Amino acid sequence: MSRVFLVIIMLGCNVAVQGVQGFDEVHVRLGNAEGARCWGRVEVYQRLQWGTVCSRDWDLRDAAVVCRELDCGFAFATRSGAQLGRFSGEVWWRNVKCSGDEFTLDLCERSPNDGVCSHNEDAGVECTGKLPVPTLSMQTTFSSYSAGEAVLFTCAAPYWRHPIDFHLYKSGVDTPLVTQRAEPRQTRVELTLSELDTSHQGSYSCLYRVQSNPGNSPSSNTINITVLEIHTPQIWYNASPVVQPGWVSLGQSFNVTCFTQPHYPGGTFQLRLIRPSGTVRHSLPAHGALGTFSFASAQASSEGYYCCLYRVQFGGRTFVSRESQPLAISVRGAEPLLSPVVISLLVSGLTFVIATCGILLVARAYCRRAKKPRELERETRTCVDNTYIALTTK
């Protein structure tokens, strides 16, 4: 008994739902004598019957919604539906008030006509027709950039009678990143994304809006860009045992390590050794963020300043970091410290220092006499600097 009752309830529900769906369905079409799809009298289907809309309060925003709903592009104009031939049937709505952003006319505020308007006031619209898709392109052939650079996009649209605003969108972001108005008759604009950082990495598209026509054009093709951050590497060295910071012993093995973060696939490190007898370069594929240059045996020729740089190829471009701070490595010799050669060097060095100091004092006295105090200061410093450089190269 109860089972039969349940079945009856279910059947009832089913019938009721179907009935409501059919009765509440609302469609829109544009009626005209030529059977054109994108202009004409606005005709609304509801309660299983076609009717019209009264043109009181009917404006471009309302028309824009109709055009969008019918996939007919933007609204160019409102028209009088009454001039497009007689219509027999109801006038369904009046005082339609769309914001312009609705997807269907049915979603707009309105009042039932209730016999207020006749068919003499039927509303009509003229839409642009299906909108052409804009084209997004880049002015470069590559799609990888390093942080801080700028990307120049170009967005192109067909010609319109009205000014066009072009917008550059990044996928996943609701608001346009760049907006640019085209001059009259201009059909393409440059959209520049400057000061790139890694948050700009992603997929881009553009669209346009024609002034005084609510709504967007369809989105263009998409272009992906990659943004790399290339930082100056860090440098350090290991030797065991460490004699003294900045030193290795003659014959000792040591490693110079370069480090950079973030790092990218295919990156390499270059190590440059600057020494009095010339520059030596080594290079090595990066192992993640690290590159370790191993030296089996320290020699006098290992002495000098070591610098790292990081290099990576990405998207058809080569990115090179700045060079690291120089790392000074000296090699402690195994020969006796006070050999005759060293003593004679020391003596001549000492003589040189004393002589230089003497010259310096004389020069300083001269400077003090000859120059005004401000210039004197600079002059003395230059003298000292020169002396310092001379001494260190000796």
Ligand SMILES: *[C@@H]1O[C@H](CO)[C@@H](O)[C@H](O)[C@H]1NC(C)=O
């Ligand atoms: C852009 O990247 C997305 C994934 O992030 C990918 O699905 C899409 O195919 C790429 N588009 C182009 C044009 O390379």
Ligand SMILES: *[C@@H]1O[C@H](CO)[C@@H](O)[C@H](O)[C@H]1NC(C)=O
């Ligand atoms: C240098 O690096 C190699 C491997 O890269 C390692 O086996 C060796 O112990 C390191 N030497 C020093 C002195 O750290």
